Amino acid sequence: MKFFLDTANLQEIQEAVELGVLDGVTTNPSLMAKEGIKGTDGVMSHYKQICEIVDGDVSAEVIATDYEGIIREGEALAELHPNIVVKVPMIKEGVKAIRYFSDKGIKTNCTLIFSAGQALLAAKAGATYVSPFVGRLDDIGHDGLQLVQQIVDIFSNYGYPTQVLAASVRHVPHLIQCAELGADVVTCPLNVIMGLLNHPLTDKGLATFLADHQKVNS
Numbered sequence: 001m002k003f004f005l006d007t008a009n010l011q012e013i014q015e016a017v018e019l020g021v022l023d024g025v026t027t028n029p030s031l032m033a034k035e036g037i038k039g040t041d042g043v044m045s046h047y048k049q050i051c052e053i054v055d056g057d058v059s060a061e062v063i064a065t066d067y068e069g070i071i072r073e074g075e076a077l078a079e080l081h082p083n084i085v086v087k088v089p090m091i092k093e094g095v096k097a098i099r100y101f102s103d104k105g106i107k108t109n110c111t112l113i114f115s116a117g118q119a120l121l122a123a124k125a126g127a128t129y130v131s132p133f134v135g136r137l138d139d140i141g142h143d144g145l146q147l148v149q150q151i152v153d154i155f156s157n158y159g160y161p162t163q164v165l166a167a168s169v170r171h172v173p174h175l176i177q178c179a180e181l182g183a184d185v186v187t188c189p190l191n192v193i194m195g196l197l198n199h200p201l202t203d204k205g206l207a208t209f210l211a212d213h214q215k216v217n218s
Contacts, residue, residue: 001178001179001183001184001185001186002023002024002056002184002185002186003016003021003022003023003185003186003188003193004022004023004024004025004026004056004057004059004165004185004186004187004188005022005024005025005026005187005188005189005190005193006025006026006027006031006167006169006187006188006189007025007027007031007189007190008027008031008032008034008035008037008046008050009031009034009035010049010050010053012190013025013050013053013054014053015190016190016193017053017054017055019193021193022054022056023056023057023185024054024056024057024058024059024083024085024185024187025050025054025056025057025058025059026058026059026087026109026131026165026167026187027047027050027058027059027060027061027087028061028087028111029061029063032046044076044077044080047060047077047080047081047084048080048081051080051081051083051084054083055083056083057083057084057085057107057128057129058081058083058084058085059085059086059087059109059111059129060077060080060084060085060086060087061087061111062074062077062086062087062088062089065089065091065093065094066093067093067096067097070088070093070094070097071097071100071101074086074088074097074101074106074108075106078101078106078107084107085107085108085109085128085129086101086106086107086108086109087108087109087111088101088108088109088110088111088127089110089111089112090110090111090112090113090114090118090121090122094110095110095121095122095125096125098110098122098125098126098127099125099126101126102125102126102127103126107128107129108126108127108128108129109127109128109129109130109131109165110122110125110127110129110130110131111131111167112131112133113130113131113132113133113147113151114132114133114136114137114147115147116147116150116151116154118130119132119150119151119154119155119162119164120154122162123155123160123162124160126162127162128162128163129162129163129164129165129184129185130151130162130163130164130165131165131166131167131187132144132147132148132151132164132165132166132167133167133168134147134148134166134167134168134169134170134174134178135168135169135170135174136168137168144168145174145177145178145181148164148166148178148181148183149181151164152164152181152182152183156182163184163185164182164183164184164185165183165184165185165186165187166178166183166185166186166187167187169186169187169188169192170188170189170192171192171195172192172195172196174186174188174192175188175192175193175196
């Protein structure tokens, strides 16, 4: 499984890189705004900085919702760096744009996936990734993990190369369950990845080892 960080914070990205487990980054306008990034030039510059830190795919989201606008923004984003993946919304014009990008050899991430049918459409259009939103489905009483399982099974049935990128992953159990279900990628905040380090028995065992070492060497 690939680990992507869902952030626009350069410090967090650097920390994950130094941990040695980061495979890529996903971003969106909300995450950019959270970091105080403003204006088209500022956003483009920030994407470049992320790509300089991360040796892997970096999803950069288009804002337009019309076909021509999506194509225009997507091509501009793709020109920034070879690692850029154009993040396109799951709408009719977005699916059409995904086919265009796929034919041009531009990688895409179809975002805001909330049904298996949507994921299937994106895969048929040639999306590199589809992003089912696990947490947001859970918020409205639906089973986000069940959707991940459906998509994994469908893609396996027909050999689609499109990767299942589990998004809106909010805690460690989400991540582990996505891994069990066979998701290709999980994208999440840094604290979720760091949470994989933690277990009380590890802390207890280490404390015991260090205490015994101190006894032996005192």
